[in-house]
Amino acid sequence: MLDIKNLSKTFAPGTPNEHKALDNLSLHLDKGEFVTIIGSNGAGKSTLFNAICGTFIADAGSITLNSTDITSVPDYKRSKLIGRVFQDPMKGTAPNLTIEENIALAYSRRKSFNLSAAIKKSERSFFREKLASFGMGLEDRMKTKVGLLSGGQRQVVTMLMCTIVTPKLLLLDEHTAALDPATSEKIMEITNSVISENNLTTMMITHNINSALKTGTRTIMMDSGDVILDIKGDERENMSLSDLLNMYNSKSNKQFDNDRILLSH
């Protein structure tokens, strides 16, 4: 499904700020896998997502998605196949457009530029139905500008936008980190049900190690631009929090001492 081979990216090469953000990283995902990604700040997790989405073109290595080589495909074309939710609720939606306009825009990714009405009647009721299934009452506010919604509500809209045309790959970048605990839990619930309903191949970055082990089917840990730990199946089932931290410390030769890492929830 997703095949990343020897991916490297150096920012600001040849300057004092030179920084190797991805270091010969290889990773393979099977269809339907749900991988959680952990790692300290600056490990290169978001950079990996940026590389997959085509925000920049990698210095070396290749990315194959759904048996197509997308290494040098421009970002907007890749997004036909990839859905992405960011930590910042402002990023995924257009504030001055209404909820239904935002969703219509995402829904239109199945067709190219067209001169027919942006939102058709049948589509409107389809959007309504989808929103209603999230149980947040957004279906009654379809004509509300998204800028007026709360962060959690915006993330729900983004979530729907990313999945309304089933993506080949769903990327979640700490998408509940900016929300309060209750909302965050609700969004995770919606996330899980959307993923299992559509059997989506998913990568989720989280700073909550506990939920990283409990959610999904596989967990990888990143450090200094590479994958340093990759567990699934029984090994993952039996892994305790302290095992995982010890493993991190021995593999990376440093302490997992990040303020933002939540050990429990």
Place this chain on the structure above:
Amino acid sequence: MSLVLGALQIGFILGMLAIGIYISFRILNVPDLTAEGSYALGLVTSAVMTVAGHPYLGLVAATLAGMAAGCVTGFLSTKLKIAPILAGIITMSSLYTINLMIMGGNPNISVFDCDTVFRAAYKLLPMFKKEVVKVIVGAVFAIFCCGVVIWFFRTGIGLSIRAVGDNEDMVRASSINADFAKTLGLAIANGLIALCGGVYAQYIGNADVSAGAGMLIIGLASVIIGEVIIVKRSLVWGIISAVLGSIIYRGIITVVTGFHFLPSYSTKLVSAIIVALALAVPAVKERISIMKKGGAKNA
């Protein structure tokens, strides 16, 4: 009475300019300075074609030329990564030369004795006075443009352009070619502005290569006045308010210069003051609220 009719005539015609400015400044969120060049481009293209006996084709050509100018600015800013303000300035300055070329090196040509869309309308509506017919022609153009623009921005492609001005990252993530959408938006804005120049040339009876200077501030003043009058922020009302703003702006100018409060050449100063005042409102409001808070503390 003639002052009122005059204000309505120019208000409607320059309403098309206001819609164009509204599209680039408000919908696309791009401070596009191409406007002054594309206004003059439309003006001279229409004038030259009118002299050649093709007033209608002249308006079509003006619109297409303006769209091409918008595409150039769009290309400079999206593909060559030149800052939008600079991209607009580059196109605007090169248009000055191009406009002179179109006029065969003459800085000014007259279309006074030629057949124009206005003359055609006089024949079509003999029961009305000429001054009234001019208002009708201006209104037809402005309302037609409003209709087309509103229809367009409600289509799928129009929605993409609106979204680009609102959150470009999100548009890229929705597999829409943001560069193309932005360029298309600029093309439409400048096409309208050039059409406006084209109609104005036939209305006023001549074309001057420097006629574009200061048009941007006039369009901006119209948009801002429209926003003050109509508080509702939606696509439809935004575009209608741009045209209304243009008419009211022209009313203000007529009062200020028509009754000789200020000389007739002071229109640009008046527009600049209107724009500066309107843009200063948020800062002034903040200042006042800070002063109020400070006052409460001291009390």
